[in-house]
Amino acid sequence: MGKVVLVTGAARRLGGRFVRQVQREPGVERVVAVDALVPEHDLGDAEFVRTDIRQPAIGKVLAQHSVDTVVHLDVSGTSLGSGGRTQAKETNVIGTMQLLGACQKAPTVRRLVVKSTTSVYGSAPRDPAVFTETTPVKSLPSGGFAKDAVEVEGYVRGFARRRPDVAVAVLRFANILGPTADTPLAEYFSLPVLPTVLGYDPRLQFVHEDDVNAVLLVAAGEPRRGTLNSGTFNIAGDGVLLLSQTARRLGKPTVPVLLPAVTWVGQLLRTAGVTDFSREQIRLLTHGRVVDTRQMRETLGFTPAWTTAETFADFARGHGPGLLPPDRLAAAVDRLAAALPAPRGAGPRTGAGADAV
Amino acid sequence: MTDAKVIPFDEDSRTRRGGRGRSRQGARGAAGKGADTGTDAGAGSGAGSGTGDAGDGGTEPLTGVPEVAEIPAQAAAGGRGAQGPRESAGAGPDAAADDEGGESAVPAEPPLPSLGGVLTGLADKMLGGPWERKVASGLEFLRRRVTGDYEVDEFGYDEELTEQVLMPLFRPLFEKYFRVEVRGVENIPAEGGALVVCNHSGTLPWDGVMAQIAVRDHHPAGRHLRLLAADLVFALPGFNELARKGGHTLACTEDAQLLLERGEVVGVMPEGFKGLGKPFSERYKLQRFGRGGFVATALKTRKPIVPCSIVGAEEIYPMLGNSRTMARLLGMPYFPLTPTFPWLGPLGTVPLPTKWTIQFGTPIPTDGYPLEAADDPMLVFNLTDQVRETIQHTLYELLVQRRSVFF
Numbered sequence: 052m053g054k055v056v057l058v059t060g061a062a063r064r065l066g067g068r069f070v071r072q073v074q075r076e077p078g079v080e081r082v083v084a085v086d087a088l089v090p091e092h093d094l095g096d097a098e099f100v101r102t103d104i105r106q107p108a109i110g111k112v113l114a115q116h117s118v119d120t121v122v123h124l125d126v127s128g129t130s131l132g133s134g135g136r137t138q139a140k141e142t143n144v145i146g147t148m149q150l151l152g153a154c155q156k157a158p159t160v161r162r163l164v165v166k167s168t169t170s171v172y173g174s175a176p177r178d179p180a181v182f183t184e185t186t187p188v189k190s191l192p193s194g195g196f197a198k199d200a201v202e203v204e205g206y207v208r209g210f211a212r213r214r215p216d217v218a219v220a221v222l223r224f225a226n227i228l229g230p231t232a233d234t235p236l237a238e239y240f241s242l243p244v245l246p247t248v249l250g251y252d253p254r255l256q257f258v259h260e261d262d263v264n265a266v267l268l269v270a271a272g273e274p275r276r277g278t279l280n281s282g283t284f285n286i287a288g289d290g291v292l293l294l295s296q297t298a299r300r301l302g303k304p305t306v307p308v309l310l311p312a313v314t315w316v317g318q319l320l321r322t323a324g325v326t327d328f329s330r331e332q333i334r335l336l337t338h339g340r341v342v343d344t345r346q347m348r349e350t351l352g353f354t355p356a357w358t359t360a361e362t363f364a365d366f367a368r369g370h371g372p373g374l375l376p377p378d379r380l381a382a383a384v385d386r387l388a389a390a391l392p393a394p395r396g397a398g399p400r401t402g403a404g405a406d407a408v
Numbered sequence: 409m410t411d412a413k414v415i416p417f418d419e420d421s422r423t424r425r426g427g428r429g430r431s432r433q434g435a436r437g438a439a440g441k442g443a444d445t446g447t448d449a450g451a452g453s454g455a456g457s458g459t460g461d462a463g464d465g466g467t468e469p470l471t472g473v474p475e476v477a478e479i480p481a482q483a484a485a486g487g488r489g490a491q492g493p494r495e496s497a498g499a500g501p502d503a504a505a506d507d508e509g510g511e512s513a514v515p516a517e518p519p520l521p522s523l524g525g526v527l528t529g530l531a532d533k534m535l536g537g538p539w540e541r542k543v544a545s546g547l548e549f550l551r552r553r554v555t556g557d558y559e560v561d562e563f564g565y566d567e568e569l570t571e572q573v574l575m576p577l578f579r580p581l582f583e584k585y586f587r588v589e590v591r592g593v594e595n596i597p598a599e600g601g602a603l604v605v606c607n608h609s610g611t612l613p614w615d616g617v618m619a620q621i622a623v624r625d626h627h628p629a630g631r632h633l634r635l636l637a638a639d640l641v642f643a644l645p646g647f648n649e650l651a652r653k654g655g656h657t658l659a660c661t662e663d664a665q666l667l668l669e670r671g672e673v674v675g676v677m678p679e680g681f682k683g684l685g686k687p688f689s690e691r692y693k694l695q696r697f698g699r700g701g702f703v704a705t706a707l708k709t710r711k712p713i714v715p716c717s718i719v720g721a722e723e724i725y726p727m728l729g730n731s732r733t734m735a736r737l738l739g740m741p742y743f744p745l746t747p748t749f750p751w752l753g754p755l756g757t758v759p760l761p762t763k764w765t766i767q768f769g770t771p772i773p774t775d776g777y778p779l780e781a782a783d784d785p786m787l788v789f790n791l792t793d794q795v796r797e798t799i800q801h802t803l804y805e806l807l808v809q810r811r812s813v814f815f
Contacts, residue, residue: 176642179662180563186662250645252652254564291562299556310645338642341562343666377555384551391544 054080055159056271057118059104059150060125060166061094062086064231065263069124071095072264073271083116085109087142088131104146110153113160120162121154122271123147126203127166128196128235128329136195143199144206151210160217164270165207167223169256169285170197170331174338180254183343184223184283195331204283218281220270225287225342228362229260230369235332241370245298246316249307253294253339256287259357259365269353278352285342288359294336297363302380303373310337563663564652565634574654575621581614582621585761586720590626592768598629601668601711602771603702604675605795607694607803608683610721611744613637614759619675619718620654622766634667635675636660640741661705668709675716676702678792685742687730691722692807694800700792703774707782707791712771715795717802720764723813725749762813765806769798 056073060066061084070084074095082097084090089101098116102108104125113121125146130139147165154160172182175190192198204221211219226236239245266286274280298305308316317333347353357365372378531539549572552558560566582588596602606619616635623633636659642648657663659676667674677683682695706713729745749756772795774781781787 176648177639177658179660180657181663181666183662248645250647250649252564252649254560254562254652291560291564293560293564293566296556296558296560299554338648339564380554381551384547384554388544388547388551391540391547 054078055083055116055118056081056120056122057083057085057113057116058097058122058124059085059146060123060127061097061099062088062090062131063124063127064092064233065227065260066090066124067092067094068260069122069264069267070097072268073122076268076272081116083112083118085112086125086131104150105141107149107153109150110156113153113157117159118157119159120164120271121150121160122164122267123150124166124267126168126200129233139196140199143196144202147203147206151206154217155210155214160214162218162220162271163207163210164220164222164267165203166267167204167221167283168197168200169223169225169287169340169342170335171200171204171223172340172342173197174253174334174340176338178338181341181343182285184285184346192331195329197331220281221283222266222270223283223285223342224263225256225258225285225340227260227263228257228366230365232260232366235329236335237366239332239336240297240301240303240366243303243374245294245303245305246313247294247298247305247307248313248333248337249309251310251337251339253336254291254341255294255297255335255339255359256291256341257359257362257366258287258355259362262286262288262355262357262362265356266347266351266353269351275352279350280352282346282350284347284351285344286347286353286355287342287344288355288357288362289344290359291341292359292363294339300363300377301367301370301373302376304375313337560653563634563655563657563667565655566653567632567655570632570654574650575624578617578621579625582618582625585759586614586618586724586764588618588622588720588764588766590622590766590768592770593623593626594628595714595768595771596623596627596631596673597712597771598627598631599671601671601709602673602714603664603668603706603711604633604673604714604716604768605702605799606675606677606716607692607718607799608677608679609686609691609718610759611685611725611727611746612757612759613677613684614724615718615721616656616675616677618721618764619716619766623673623675631673633675634672636664636677638680661701664702664705665709668705668711678702681741685727685730685744688722688726688728692719692803694796694803697792697796700788703788703791703795704782706774707777707788708779710775710777712773712775713791713795714771715769715798715802717767717769717799717806718764719767719803719806719810720762720813723762724759726760760814763810763815765810767802767806769802772798 056079058066058070058073061070063086066084066086067090070082071094073079074082074097082095084094084097084099085102085104086099087101087103090099100112102112112118126143128139130136130142154163169182170192172178172186172188173190173192177189179186192201207219207221211217227234228237263286269275270280270284272280292300295305313333313336314330317330321329344355347355528539549568552568558566558568596604604619604623606615609615616637620633620635623631632655635656637651637656639658641651641656642658657667659680664674664676678697678700679695680698686693686695703713725744725746727744727746731743731745734743735741746756748758772791774791777787
């Protein structure tokens with residue numbers, strides 16, 4: 052681990068957790084947390100610098116603290132303040148450009164970790180079922196956060212070419228969930244009734260917040276023996292859940308809607324401010340997305356502690372059951388099973404078996 | 409001359425059916441040619457003593473078996489009958505019903521079974537087993553489904569749903585409607601990956617569904633065929649969901665390679681829509697096998713290629729014409745015009761009840777080639793042609809053997 056770590060996006064929960072965690076790592080002398088807003092949560096002993104990464108001032112921060120490790124977490128789908136989509140896009144794209152420009156000028160920087168997303172692969176019927184890091188993308192995301200992420204990754208690749216001495220890691224996270232996650236998908240799952248696309252049951256993969264923290268630490272530190280922590284990696288928990296499965300485990304009824312109508316409903320919900328149901332989100336909920344994590348295991352040497360199913364169970368615990376709690380449904384089926392006569396040969400018949408004669 | 413044409417085909421099916429067929433053939437052979445087939449027929453028929461001997465040898469053990477089987481059955485019935493009265497003292501009408509069920513096996517004079525007995529019997533017959541147990545396991549299944557407590561793989565394959573719901577739905581079609589005869593399924597290895605290459609026909613991809621059931625039900629290891637389907641399937645609502653849950657995935661190199669590396673049996677139909685939507689006049693004429701991507705994938709993963717020929721699917725919807733305008737309007741690769749579709753509306757989508765044969769051929773190994781063989785276009789083309797020729801040749805053989813399209 053480098054001596055001075057700079058973390059962007061510290062006002063978000065994810066950034067805040069990482070800032071608190073990274074201070075405890077051996078060898079870390081100072082942590083500089085950066086964001087445009089003052090965080091509501093505690094950042095421990097970290098030094099908070101309120102600056103917008105879209106401004107050139109970030110270069111001064113880098114030089115002043117002689118930062119050697121930059122962890123760029125300020126790439127996300129929603130903006131923290133009241134800026135909305137435009138603000139989020141600017142922070143993602145312009146912010147990354149500004150930050151990378153500053154890094155290029157800072158000779159002390161040795162390591163760069165960038166948070167990205169698996170939505171850079173898009174999701175279309177013509178895509179393979181499982182994406183590897185090198186899968187050519189058939190349908191580039193046309194807008195939204197996914198497009199931002201594609202652009203951010205493009206700038207990061209350019210930076211890696213210009214500064215070959217800096218180890219660059221791009222981590223493509225699957226949908227991040229956990230008890231405190233505030234991603235658009237978490238918002239979707241907290242709707243009382245889940246609208247789904249009729250005739251599609253997408254495959255989803257989740258990664259737990261704890262694993263996000265752990266893998267960021269692996270990527271920000273010195274590589275362990277036999278592993279390499281620079282490059283692009285898919286990060287996701289083991290296994291897959293179907294959307295129908297998640298709805299049942301959460302105990303929420305689903306309302307299948309025709310695909311053209313879903314877009315309309317999404318717009319309506321967005322206007323009403325209920326949830327940020329973007330077009331890209333709808334595509335994820337239509338075709339789903341699964342990534343291959345062999346690189347993460349073999350090259351990066353990271354094994355997630357939570358599987359997709361466990362991550363979702365943890366999320367479900369934090370949110371409480373919906374209108375159709377799974378345990379109540381199970382109990383209903385059990386009652387039905389108890390009303391049945393016992394199998395012949397396995398024991399004496401009971402109750403309803405008396406209908407003979 | 410006619411003998412020479414008929415006997416080899418009979419032999420093929422007889423040997424599969426086992427000992428009984430062989431002894432019968434021995435008898436017939438002994439009647440016709442004597443010493444020539446005597447050696448084939450083995451110990452039972454002897455050298456040259458003729459028809460009678462061989463016939464006796466064949467029938468005696470057969471009549472013997474039911475007798476042996478009947479005795480314990482009767483003894484059991486008697487034993488139950490003896491226990492009956494003792495139980496009926498405590499359990500009342502229930503035990504009496506059981507008693508009747510036991511006695512009905514004795515042929516002497518069948519007493520009238522009670523209404524409950526009839527209902528139970530009917531339920532058993534419909535569900536294919538003791539109905540209480542079936543319903544209990546059905547409820548267990550339902551419990552897992554409503555709570556979402558089941559597993560799917562990365563391709564979205566829901567094994568439980570496929571085994572319990574989707575397969576039983578299509579099995580009557582396989583067994584009763586198309587009466588599919590499966591041959592050589594043991595050519596698919598019992599474990600490890602293999603690439604099954606089939607011909608494609610029939611306007612609607614019923615052949616894929618039937619091949620999947622054939623492998624699942626007839627392979628000794630009960631393997632699952634993972635089919636590669638066109639992107640159109642995954643673009644259509646409903647079909648997307650069913651195909652993914654049934655274990656199919658998109659026909660692309662990445663998915664095929666991943667499945668093969670995991671040791672799955674992957675099924676591919678390289679003709680694609682060219683084969684599926686070809687006119688009736690071109691039936692059983694294999695179309696171009698794409699660019700041979702399937703061979704390259706098999707070479708890369710070093711898994712054997714199993715050629716598979718399906719006869720019977722061509723005639724289920726005789727496609728007499730193709731309305732290009734409609735196809736373009738609906739965004740489909742073709743729009744079939746058959747004697748019944750679209751004239752009879754939904755009734756036109758009922759396939760004709762043809763008799764099917766699915767023959768799996770000898771596997772073509774690919775592990776003898778060097779690793780870079782997948783990048784050698786000449787080798788890939790040659791192997792593609794070899795697979796294509798094998799399937800085409802088998803198709804012609806099966807067609808010669810076929811007595812009629814429907815029987």
